[in-house]
Amino acid sequence: MPLSFVRNFAAFGWLMLAAAIAPAVMAQERPLTPEQQQKQRAANAECFSCHSAEGLKAPPKEGLDLRKLRGLLQHPETFYQSDHQKLLCTKCHNEGYDEHPHAADARESTSTCTDCHSKKATLIEAQFEKSVHAELADKITCPTCHNPHLMRIADKQSDPARIVAQDNRVCLGCHDSDEQFAKFAPEKKTRPPIDDIHAWLPNTRLHWKAVRCVECHTPEVAAGEMLSHQILAKDKAEKDCLTCHSASSALKTRLYRHLVKEEQQRLGFANSVILATSYVPGATRHPLLDTLVLGAFAAMLLGLLAHGLGRFLTRGRRSKEAQQHDADDGKNGEHHG
Numbered sequence: 001m002p003l004s005f006v007r008n009f010a011a012f013g014w015l016m017l018a019a020a021i022a023p024a025v026m027a028q029e030r031p032l033t034p035e036q037q038q039k040q041r042a043a044n045a046e047c048f049s050c051h052s053a054e055g056l057k058a059p060p061k062e063g064l065d066l067r068k069l070r071g072l073l074q075h076p077e078t079f080y081q082s083d084h085q086k087l088l089c090t091k092c093h094n095e096g097y098d099e100h101p102h103a104a105d106a107r108e109s110t111s112t113c114t115d116c117h118s119k120k121a122t123l124i125e126a127q128f129e130k131s132v133h134a135e136l137a138d139k140i141t142c143p144t145c146h147n148p149h150l151m152r153i154a155d156k157q158s159d160p161a162r163i164v165a166q167d168n169r170v171c172l173g174c175h176d177s178d179e180q181f182a183k184f185a186p187e188k189k190t191r192p193p194i195d196d197i198h199a200w201l202p203n204t205r206l207h208w209k210a211v212r213c214v215e216c217h218t219p220e221v222a223a224g225e226m227l228s229h230q231i232l233a234k235d236k237a238e239k240d241c242l243t244c245h246s247a248s249s250a251l252k253t254r255l256y257r258h259l260v261k262e263e264q265q266r267l268g269f270a271n272s273v274i275l276a277t278s279y280v281p282g283a284t285r286h287p288l289l290d291t292l293v294l295g296a297f298a299a300m301l302l303g304l305l306a307h308g309l310g311r312f313l314t315r316g317r318r319s320k321e322a323q324q325h326d327a328d329d330g331k332n333g334e335h336h337g
């Protein structure tokens with residue numbers, strides 16, 4: 001088959017696909033018109049007139065339970081950067097919130113994620129049923145991990161550090177706090193000490209600023225597919241350094257897939273060269289050897305640094321010596337053999 005035919009056919013396919021997807025995507029992505037936005041913000045401002053730091057200082061009504069209100073503040077700036085920035089508060093908080101104090105059963109009519117995202121939620125729920133958290137399904141629900149007023153999914157962000165910070169905050173919220181963990185854990189289950197468990201990962205806490213827990217704790221997904229909500233049991237978690245630190249890093253279909261191409265390549269390259277020196281730690285799965293190898297790597301780095309520092313400190317002396325040497329050379333040329 002002539003190649004140009006294949007290429008044209010592929011291009012045609014993409015065009016058809018793009019045409020099929022475009023209306024759906026555009027319907028969702030379309031920004032509010034200035035008039036719509038003004039209307040939406042004016043309506044939400046009513047809620048913020050009490051539920052914000054500003055509002056708390058000068059609430060529009062007397063006799064409110066201010067102590068309770070203090071714990072229920074929202075942040076307009078953050079809300080208008082979140083995934084739900086285009087929504088009215090009353091899209092989710094349906095009935096009873098126009099009365100003050102609010103109707104006693106107002107909370108019960110709050111929309112759930114599934115009400116509006118039924119397709120995604122069905123998929124996610126099926127993954128959650130296989131997750132290590134499945135037993136806790138009555139306690140851990142979507143808003144436990146996703147604050148609907150704050151969240152901004154990875155796909156809509158461009159800075160990996162911020163994505164990692166947002167997503168790891170979710171897991172660490174429970175796994176780095178005995179108090180929070182106990183609220184959800186089965187009776188008598190104590191929190192596993194996560195620093196000890198991950199001690200094999202060098203600079204553990206630094207790694208957690210650069211990669212997400214879900215990178216190692218969820219199954220692989222095809223490029224473009226939604227990240228899985230199935231948290232794997234610990235014996236299935238990723239331990240191989242080369243999964244990330246190689247030219248074909250798994251991070252390309254995970255964390256970095258949200259970034260633009262150039263950024264993907266830069267970071268992918270950085271990850272592959274970190275461990276591209278002559279050893280393969282982790283792949284050997286031998287802790288002592290790994291320690292030795294990492295030790296050797298650290299020693300090499302230190303050596304390089306010391307060498308550089310040495311050269312820097314003796315720079316002045318060396319150039320003087322060199323001049324001296326040149327002069328000597330000229331004088332004592334006949335002594336050299």
Ligand code: HEC
Nearest residue numbers: 046047050061064065068069089093097100101102106107
């Ligand atoms: C006049 C001040 C005021 C306004 C305006 C106001 N609230 Fe409240 N809200 C409160 C106070 C005080 C509480 C805590 C006491 C209570 O529950 O009534 C509260 C509690 C809440 C709660 C938590 C309690 C619950 O039912 O779970 C939610 C949610 C809430 N408000 C949403 C809203 C929304 C949405 C709006 C806008 C449509 C709004 N509020 C407007 C004062 C206000």
Ligand code: HEC
Nearest residue numbers: 044047048051072074079084087088089091092110143148
């Ligand atoms: C996409 C849906 C959605 C939108 C939009 C939304 N909320 Fe909420 N809100 C929720 C849900 C769900 C909860 C309950 C969270 C939970 O159970 O942990 C909640 C809880 C609250 C609470 C109680 C917080 C607490 O700690 O108990 C307040 C106050 C509140 N919302 C105010 C607002 C205000 C003001 C707006 C508009 C600026 C707004 N919400 C927009 C879904 C939404």
Ligand code: HEC
Nearest residue numbers: 028029083086091092111112113115116142143146148153
């Ligand atoms: C009242 C309907 C409604 C409810 C309830 C609701 N959402 Fe949304 N959500 C939306 C809409 C509409 C958008 C798209 C907004 C846009 O076009 O920018 C959205 C966007 C999102 C996005 C970004 C998706 C993307 O591809 O841009 C996520 C993630 C999300 N919602 C999660 C949740 C979670 C988690 C909950 C429950 C806590 C929830 N939503 C509850 C209406 C809702």
Ligand code: HEC
Nearest residue numbers: 113120121124125140141142145153154155167214226227
């Ligand atoms: C144990 C915590 C946890 C629970 C429970 C949870 N999520 Fe998530 N969810 C995450 C993390 C972490 C991500 C990855 C962050 C991202 O892609 O922005 C994520 C991503 C998402 C995304 C974006 C996926 C993508 O790749 O586009 C959506 C949509 C979503 N969650 C919806 C939900 C809904 C709906 C529920 C409830 C049925 C839910 N989540 C329950 C932690 C959780």
Ligand code: HEC
Nearest residue numbers: 132135140144170171174184185189213214217231233234
């Ligand atoms: C709301 C609290 C909470 C959040 C958020 C949470 N976890 Fe957990 N997690 C738990 C509890 C409680 C257990 C113990 C469950 C049990 O023993 O039945 C657990 C167990 C685990 C386990 C142990 C499984 C095993 O094999 O023993 C792993 C791994 C895990 N969580 C990873 C994560 C990751 C990754 C995230 C973030 C996406 C996360 N968790 C978010 C509460 C939480």
Ligand code: HEC
Nearest residue numbers: 168171172175192197208211212213216234235237238239
């Ligand atoms: C580089 C991969 C990697 C990253 C990143 C990672 N983990 Fe793990 N995690 C593992 C492996 C592998 C194990 C199993 C360790 C073992 O059994 O020796 C594990 C074990 C666990 C356990 C099981 C504890 C137990 O003994 O029951 C929890 C909980 C956990 N991780 C939570 C987290 C959280 C929270 C984060 C993010 C802050 C995280 N992990 C980041 C690879 C990772």
Ligand code: HEC
Nearest residue numbers: 200201202203206207210211215240241244270274281282
């Ligand atoms: C889930 C992916 C992942 C796994 C698995 C992983 N790393 Fe990393 N590692 C990273 C990322 C991302 C960085 C930060 C790279 C950057 O700064 O661009 C990093 C940084 C490093 C660094 C640089 C110093 C530091 O801590 O910041 C070293 C050394 C390193 N990793 C060693 C290892 C070793 C050894 C293993 C296996 C035991 C391992 N990594 C497993 C993703 C991973």
